[in-house]
Amino acid sequence: MIIQQVHVTPVAFRDPPLLNASGVHEPWALRTIVEVVTDDGLTGLGETYGDLHHLGRVRECAKALVGLDVHALNTMYARIDTIVGTGRRSGTTKEKSVDRVFSAFEVACLDIRGKAAGVPVSDLLGGKVRDSVPYSAYLFYKWAGHPGEEPDRFGAALDEAGIVAQAKLLIEEYGFASIKLKGGVFPPDVEIAAIRALHEAFPEMPLRLDPNAAWTVETSIRVGRELDGVLQYLEDPTAGIPGMAEVAAAVPMPLATNMCVVASEHFPPATASHAIGVLLLDHHYWGGLTRSSHIAAMCDTFGLAMSMHSNSHLGISLAAMTHLAAATPNLTFACDTHTPWQDGQDVVLPGALRFLDGAVAVPTGPGLGVELDRDALAVMHEQYETCGIRARDDTSYMQRFDPSFSARRPRW
């Protein structure tokens, strides 16, 4: 199974104006689609970030993988390290860049290996321990529509009533059984009120709040204490391992992160200081599915619970996330997904991945279990060509409408 060709296609899809601590999502989200083709005619799919700088690296590395066997993942990683890492960056930054580029190719190779063996990717990761993977309703404060455009079908969510209405809509359509609110948008008391309103509207549902480190240690402790008994976990209230450790020691609920533990070298200080109780896995930056399984084993060793992080993504990523979650015994909590916000837009043929009661059934066919929709890929690539966006920049987009906006952290 020798790699003969690698196709790398940037795509763009519509994204609603979702608010966060950095600003607001632009009208188009970007992704890069990777297709690895072997000499025996098998094709594997991968999906990764779409920013131009990253796309350039993915393209450069794709050429270096031609001629390798799809099993030669260590050689593949070393080649990518030579191109992306050596001499250009050091430490965590270097490792993260290599992992980010490697991930899409690793997923595509696992897709091929699963197809060749006639087994799902979850089998290659040790076998599924659950038949379906629960996801949470990922709520965002949002504008009714992008400025100058018609409102989108989700409408505005700029206060607690809007957030509760959004939760109702997503739960009705997807059946989610837990809720995450993206915070760091309004002063903490406003977001506390939104969480309380959600608790009142959905008393049985586990709730999480993620302000993306928009708060000081003091604010984080105050919010954590006020939301005692209401939050399942509090995600990245403040920046950095030492700050998180201070908060963790003073609040009743566990702290989760996709910000302060993002490379292996963060494990020793984070575990020694008990900074986090939950790690959000993300194969896109942890170096693919196999390496993510190793991270899960590390979490098991250190007694950390697990959930999964997401960014705006399409169906190849959802399939990969679902296989990984299915084969991760210690994945404790429902995973994040941005799928509802893509509202049916996808590069894979419909039908393979379905949400039922908030969960996606683990595909049982060979490989990832999703097939590329070539027409959709062409349309989304054309959208990429014409949309004018080449890198995600929530802050500049926000500043177009509010020049005084600052993404400084901590803000409160």
Ligand SMILES: O=C([O-])C(=O)C[C@H](O)[C@@H](O)C(=O)[O-]
């Ligand atoms: O858990 C998180 O930090 C995220 O999901 C990061 C994302 O980039 C989110 O903030 C977003 O889509 O704006």
Ligand SMILES: [Mg+2]
């Ligand atoms: Mg987060």
